Amino acid sequence: MIDFDQLDKTIHEKGRLSIMTLLAGRAGWSFQDLKQELGMSDGNLITHLRTLAAAGYTEEKKDGTGSRPRTTYHLTAAGKLAFEEYLDVLESIVKTLRPD
Amino acid sequence: MIDFDQLDKTIHEKGRLSIMTLLAGRAGWSFQDLKQELGMSDGNLITHLRTLAAAGYTEEKKDGTGSRPRTTYHLTAAGKLAFEEYLDVLESIVKTLRPD
DNA sequence: CAAATAACTTTGTGAAACAAAGTTATTTGT
DNA sequence: ACAAATAACTTTGTTTCACAAAGTTATTTG
Numbered sequence: 337m338i339d340f341d342q343l344d345k346t347i348h349e350k351g352r353l354s355i356m357t358l359l360a361g362r363a364g365w366s367f368q369d370l371k372q373e374l375g376m377s378d379g380n381l382i383t384h385l386r387t388l389a390a391a392g393y394t395e396e397k398k399d400g401t402g403s404r405p406r407t408t409y410h411l412t413a414a415g416k417l418a419f420e421e422y423l424d425v426l427e428s429i430v431k432t433l434r435p436d
Numbered sequence: 437m438i439d440f441d442q443l444d445k446t447i448h449e450k451g452r453l454s455i456m457t458l459l460a461g462r463a464g465w466s467f468q469d470l471k472q473e474l475g476m477s478d479g480n481l482i483t484h485l486r487t488l489a490a491a492g493y494t495e496e497k498k499d500g501t502g503s504r505p506r507t508t509y510h511l512t513a514a515g516k517l518a519f520e521e522y523l524d525v526l527e528s529i530v531k532t533l534r535p536d
Numbered sequence: 537c538a539a540a541t542a543a544c545t546t547t548g549t550g551a552a553a554c555a556a557a558g559t560t561a562t563t564t565g566t
Numbered sequence: 567a568c569a570a571a572t573a574a575c576t577t578t579g580t581t582t583c584a585c586a587a588a589g590t591t592a593t594t595t596g
Contacts, residue, residue: 340454340474348450351584353529354440360533367543374440380585382544387583407543423533426526429453433460433523451553467574480554482575487552507574 338428346391347422351376351384356411356419359394364408385409393418438528446491447522451476451484456511456519459494464508485509493518
């Protein structure tokens with residue numbers, strides 16, 4: 337059966353699920369790219385990124401050259417694992433209701 | 437790509453997603469069955485059921501014999517449709533990240 | 537030097553999840 | 567017949583949280 341308890345609340349929220357999905361799809365999204373892709377306000381986006389970082393799911397890398405900050409965001413190993421487990425739940429929901 | 441805007445907020449919340457999944461799996465869940473399966477408090481469960489009903493996604497049927505209330509909850513046609521669209525998004529997330 | 541840009545922080549509002557306890561009506565046990 | 571249990575609520579209160587708007591700091595481009 338479906339283990340709803342496994343539905344990680346940190347990931348499940350719509351905004352953060354969107355972010356996690358994008359970060360899982362390809363590495364190295366910038367703040368601006370995420371903002372544009374998701375249409376979020378700065379405050380909202382940074383808050384979600386902080387929430388994910390606090391959970392240990394994401395980390396930021398600064399492009400070092402002392403130039404204009406161009407932070408990129410990445411999944412950590414823990415973030416990838418947590419997201420995989422989250423996807424397991426999604427898959428089991430879909431498979432339960434749409435057995436092909 | 438994935439259309440995150442299509443992620444119906446009414447359905448997406450963890451508790452209601454659980455309820456919708458159960459109701460989509462088989463018809464005629466009683467309040468008690470849902471409560472036990474999901475481990476929710478009465479107040480929380482009825483609130484979610486009301487929210488879903490207000491969206492037109494669920495309806496209740498009273499077992500008519502004037503006996504002890506034995507309400508059962510069901511998806512409406514609109515609820516089924518909305519849930520199918522929600523599942524489309526889940527499927528596209530899973531397929532994007534786990535292409536088999 | 538001015539304006540723009542990146543990545544924030546701060547502040548405030550409003551909504552919503554959730555639990556606990558109380559309510560009403562019916563039914564079962566003795 | 568009366569008490570206890572049960573179903574389906576409602577009410578109340580707490581606490582969290584999403585989200586937007588505006589301000590901040592630092593750097594870079596015109």
